[in-house]
Amino acid sequence: MIDQNTLKTYVQVAETLNFSVAAARRNTVQSAVSAQIAKLETELQRKLIERGRGKKMRLTSEGEAFLVYARRILALSEEAVEAVQAAHSQRIVRLGTTVTLAMSVVSDVLSAFAELVPDVQIHIQCDRSDALLGRLEADEIDIAFMIDQGKHAGQRFVHSQPLVWVSGPEFEPRFSTPVPLAFQTDGRDLRRYAFEALDASGQAGQIAHLSPHPIGVRAFVLAGLALTVMPKAAVTPPLQIVAQHLDLPPLSSIALSAYVTPGEKRDEISDLINLLQSSVR
Structure with missing residues (x-):
């Protein structure tokens, strides 16, 4: 496992291409920097930096690739520390x-x-x-x-919040009876309120669509395939409260x-x- 101290040293060497300058930036000595780079190359089993007497220092192709990852690792580490400190x-x-x-x-x-x-x-x-x-x-x-x-x-x-009949914006009733309804699979209470109201008014309703999730119910309603029942405060565009001309019975409150x-x-x-x-x- 490569420690962050070694990664920081490598980044400085790669950016400066000078062991002495990198050592000064890392507040250490040149021999320590050289030892860290040699150990890193041994662990990776790859030459990262071309160097030698009379040669201009440069990164190998493996060294260029490793520099990208080293910077990403250090940046992610700093981001993680900042996130934890901010959350605290x-x-x-x-x-x-x-x-x-x-x-x-x-x-x-x-x-x-x-x-x-x-x-x-x-x-x-x-x-x-x-x-x-x-x-x-x-x-x-x-x-x-x-x-x-x-x-x-x-x-x-x-x-107490009034319950209302809810439709999509383009809903056009294609029914006389029964009224098509959409509910959650486990939405027993809202189904009960709907059918009690319909029964009391002499109208019939049928569960046309069920979904285990509210988003599924919303999809059926927005598609114009059914109506549903919701607390009035929960109705937001593009959903809308059913117009009075549909002559649906009033619902109780929840x-x-x-x-x-x-x-x-x-x-x-x-x-x-x-x-x-x-x-x-």
Whole structure:
């Protein structure tokens, strides 16, 4: 294994083509530089530098190639140190939320938070609502923002949010009955709200498409193949709330909540929670 001290010496020799100058830059003696280069060539089993009495020092083709890698290794090493030092000195908030909320409410909140607390970095992890509390309790996240999961010692707010029918921008109903719907495979709650509303109004619906991921549901809706149901605050262009002329029944509301570890008092966490709460009021 070649150590960084040897790589730094090699780079200086390659750039100056002078052992004495390289030694001065490395704050050592010429004999030490010569020994490092000789050892390096032995380890690599390749001649890196042509040198000798009466000859002008120059890099061999192998020496030129090795110089590129030596510079890259040293640059990556410096970058790694800087990244670790920056991460240690920078405050971080780990936010857990759903994909749907990350692409809507959270996205809108991020710019406001960056202006309010510019020296805090946010890390976002996405998961199902019913899994986020577990991540919070396992100390994988600092905030869980999702569909309400009931009373909890760390609950910071709960806010009722109307559910709405959602379509793509070019959606044209080609149905009288049943209404084509798209949902997540495990999105039982939203499916239940949709079918309860349709049943109460005497309309029929069918699950036309299922996807294990919200992005899949979004793709079906944007393609104009189906409608879906979302919290109103989560609807962002190009998705749109279904026009009233489609005569779909009103939906009930759903609660959105934010949770933290009980006793958490960091200002940056309170600031982010306040912004999230304002965005869903």
